[in-house]
Amino acid sequence: MSPYNHLTLKDRECILLGVTLNDTYQVIAEKIGCSKATVSREIKCNGGLKAYSAVKAQENYQGRRLKSRRPRLLTDLKLRDFVFHCIVQRQWSPEQISGRLVHENSEWHVSYNTIYRGIERDNLGIKRKNHEAHGFARKLRHRGKTRKVKGTIKERRGR
Numbered sequence: 001m002s003p004y005n006h007l008t009l010k011d012r013e014c015i016l017l018g019v020t021l022n023d024t025y026q027v028i029a030e031k032i033g034c035s036k037a038t039v040s041r042e043i044k045c046n047g048g049l050k051a052y053s054a055v056k057a058q059e060n061y062q063g064r065r066l067k068s069r070r071p072r073l074l075t076d077l078k079l080r081d082f083v084f085h086c087i088v089q090r091q092w093s094p095e096q097i098s099g100r101l102v103h104e105n106s107e108w109h110v111s112y113n114t115i116y117r118g119i120e121r122d123n124l125g126i127k128r129k130n131h132e133a134h135g136f137a138r139k140l141r142h143r144g145k146t147r148k149v150k151g152t153i154k155e156r157r158g159r
């Protein structure tokens with residue numbers, strides 16, 4: 001288990017309380033269980049001693065966390081349209097698409113797992129007709145064909 005933890009909103013409220021009571025960084029750090037350098041950095045980055053706000057500091061923290069993440073590949077509209085075109089028009093599988101991009105030395109590099117995840121998550125940005133519809137994911141699995149059941153289960157077992 002890592003000894004390093006992110007500050008929570010409760011920790012930031014304790015820092016705010018310590019700042020308003022004019023406590024030292026060492027006293028505030030002992031209350032929340034971190035180093036005084038962490039408390040000092042937190043206060044300095046979020047307004048200083050006179051303007052520190054726990055809520056604003058938490059918002060800043062969450063904004064920085066979101067910016068530090070790698071953007072999703074399929075948010076690129078050109079790539080998403082290319083993948084959609086390959087699946088629907090060319091009847092390619094995600095494995096074929098990712099392999100083709102590597103083979104052509106394309107500027108895009110996307111794994112087939114990412115394509116499957118994009119289909120599962122939001123149907124590659126294409127709206128479904130209703131909640132139950134599978135969209136073009138059905139075409140991917142069955143090449144546009146629906147399964148036809150011949151007879152009932154009892155009839156099939158009796159054969």
